[in-house]
């Protein structure tokens with residue numbers, strides 16, 4: 001079901017955590033709220049769940065205004081970072097407790113528990129207590145607890161953050177499968193951009209209680225709306241060079257980058273940043289690039305297996321780019337690099353917005 | 356071969372020692388007299404074998420080094436003692452003569468001990484130089500020599516524990532079977548003290564009072580403490596002010612509490628007077644002067660003093676509950692009271708156990724509150740066991756009777772504690 005958040009404000013005493021927030025989440029969409037820790041993601045999710053009283057604004061779920069509705073009546077299920085299982089109940093008890101409380105008849109309860117257990121492959125664990133489960137299994141049970149509620153909207157608050165890297169990757173894929181299988185609306189909070197990019201239909205990037213950009217992973221990656229988003233998304237992160245836009249050229253020190261292929265969103269001139277992703281820098285075997293070609297000296301080499309991150313200096317600033325992991329590069333080498341202006345991003349110097 | 360030599364060596368030394376001890380305590384059979392020397396000779400052969408096997412002495416940084424050196428030092432000391440018993444030495448040092456008898460006792464031991472110690476040192480050197488065999492510390496060594504400083508540090512604690520708890524308790528129980536009066540005596544009279552105890556009306560009243568007081572105190576202080584803590588946990592304003600107010604009585608001694616509540620419950624000054632002054636002339640409220648109600652008057656004062664502390668314990672426990680559990684329960688639609696009863700309280704089990712133990716200890720030893728509030732009156736209506744023990748031991752000069760009563764108190768504590776400990780620790784494996 002669709003969720004829409006209109007002019008949402010939330011204050012903790014004098015501290016404004018969310019400021020006039022608006023999001024429309026479509027039915028069946030997987031929306032990821034991404035942002036650095038402390039930016040208000042969990043606060044927003046708790047508002048949607050009804051666990052926090054909003055200071056101003058409305059929340060609609062499937063067109064119904066639920067701003068002042070109890071969490072259990074909103075048709076949501078929620079999964080937490082710490083799993084929040086009831087420790088003295090078995091897995092089955094955890095799944096059933098809410099249903100029993102809502103007086104769901106026994107057959108119906110058993111049917112739902114069986115279905116959730118099957119989907120999440122936790123049937124053999126039903127008689128165990130949470131203490132006897134691994135982190136991954138606990139999180140499955142927590143997801144199961146949301147699943148048996150038979151709700152339309154799932155809320156996840158950093159569900160994978162307490163797991164180790166391997167499990168996280170596995171469970172990520174399973175969440176994606178789950179979304180395909182159930183077709184529910186899912187709102188997912190994380191600070192991990194890999195999770196966001198891999199899972200999301202759309203990502204909302206938050207900073208200080210404001211949404212910076214809301215768009216598909218591709219849009220956010222290729223056309224970040226401001227310098228913060230550009231810097232936040234991408235690993236290794238984007239290179240920024242400071243300079244001046246003059247017509248269709250970007251001048252930084254003695255270096256001039258030709259911007260004739262850059263897709264300007266606005267007429268622009270004056271001080272600016274240019275951002276170039278390390279993986280978009282061309283090396284070896286390229287010809288005729290519209291932008292810049294330069295010869296640089298390698299200062300540090302960081303092999304990462306599949307790729308190698310090479311550090312150099314360009315126009316007096318540190319500059320990184322990726323080369324194939326099989327390529328032989330060593331410190332002190334001279335390399336020919338090319339920058340394709342059509343894949344770069346330009347940001348106004350003072351507003352830091354994309355131009 | 357090496358194994359045999361090592362074991363043989365150690366056994367020979369040990370047996371020689373045993374045989375020698377037997378001889379010295381008077382069992383001077385010919386076999387026993389010769390045995391130590393034969394055994395020591397065997398040990399010597401074994402030591403030589405070990406040294407030959409080890410081909411040289413390479414003992415640096417070996418854990419046996421200090422043992423060997425220690426035994427050599429012991430041998431030197433033993434030789435010194437032997438020397439002190441010699442006439443020539445004593446002639447040179449006249450002061451020694453006054454202790455002549457003592458030196459002469461040492462003489463035969465000292466020479467043998469010196470020989471034994473040297474042999475032990477050699478053997479340890481031999482074993483220590485081998486790269487295999489005894490390179491793992493054995494059970495004895497692990498018990499006494501490994502991590503020595505920690506064990507030495509634990510000795511005072513162990514002595515205190517044994518001395519205070521075991522020996523004193525044993526002493527008390529032992530003397531409860533005697534007819535000790537003003538001073539402890541060892542004249543046994545069997546179970547007489549216990550028979551007398553259980554036929555004393557005052558003791559029976561004490562037990563009954565303790566039962567009423569204990570059950571009510573446990574239930575009410577846990578319930579009230581938890582409810583206050585739960586109210587306090589609702590993110591109320593001025594929480595710290597309330598917390599301080601509730602905890603304040605706990606800072607008072609039982610004597611002060613007792614006196615304050617004695618005053619409040621006295622008809623002429625306290626609650627009864629206030630209500631009568633308000634116009635209810637026939638109002639009567641004098642629990643401390645009514646034999647049926649007096650124990651509840653004491654209970655009230657104890658609750659007033661103790662619940663604040665229970666509340667603080669419970670509040671700490673509540674604060675330890677993950678906030679996300681609350682959120683999960685709300686999303687599941689569980690009402691707050693059900694969340695407390697079915698989720699939060701079971702999670703707070705350790706806090707409840709702690710509170711229970713503290714409250715129970717307070718119940719068993721309740722004494723000063725009674726003394727301050729009623730002195731056991733009216734009549735003997737508010738007597739408690741601890742007061743009975745104190746009065747008989749120090750007032751009635753009847754130690755035996757006091758010991759019997761305190762043994763009964765100990766037994767009742769154990770009756771409660773042992774099943775609990777069994778459940779708490781014995782059941783852990785079931786997890």
Ligand SMILES: Nc1ncnc2c1ncn2[C@@H]1O[C@H](COP(=O)(O)OP(=O)(O)O)[C@@H](O)[C@H]1O
Pocket residue numbers: 012015017035036037038039040041042043044
């Ligand atoms: N109960 C609260 N009282 C006061 N401030 C809070 C409370 N909860 C969160 N905050 C503040 O709100 C901001 C956003 O918190 P949160 O939504 O938890 O961030 P995150 O994006 O890491 O999930 C943080 O700066 C935090 O300090």
Ligand SMILES: [Mg+2]
Pocket residue numbers: 041042043158
């Ligand atoms: Mg958070």
